Amino acid sequence: MAINVTFSEIELAGDLKSFVSFNSGSCQNEELEKSILALEDDDLYKVTKTIASPIKITNIEKVTDELLEKAL
Numbered sequence: 001m002a003i004n005v006t007f008s009e010i011e012l013a014g015d016l017k018s019f020v021s022f023n024s025g026s027c028q029n030e031e032l033e034k035s036i037l038a039l040e041d042d043d044l045y046k047v048t049k050t051i052a053s054p055i056k057i058t059n060i061e062k063v064t065d066e067l068l069e070k071a072l
Contacts, residue, residue: 005051010063014041020057028058036060 013036020026020036027033028050036057039045044063050056061067 006048006058007051008046008048010044011047012041013039013043013045016045016047016057016060017041023054025054026057028056032057032060 017037017039020033027036046061046063046067047057048059048061050058
């Protein structure tokens with residue numbers, strides 16, 4: 001029985017780009033990988049991942065004031 005666990009965390013774009021660069025197959029699709037590699041290093045992103053083998057990034061969302069207000 002396989003269990004899929006999805007979680008989100010806030011990451012710096014530069015760290016996220018490094019993770020994707022060093023872990024092939026870490027994104028759900030090629031378009032997501034290309035968009036991650038094009039990010040500005042100093043921006044913050046809410047990154048949604050699925051724990052599987054390996055961990056897969058399923059979505060990213062730039063941290064904005066509106067996103068922070070919704071979280072509070």
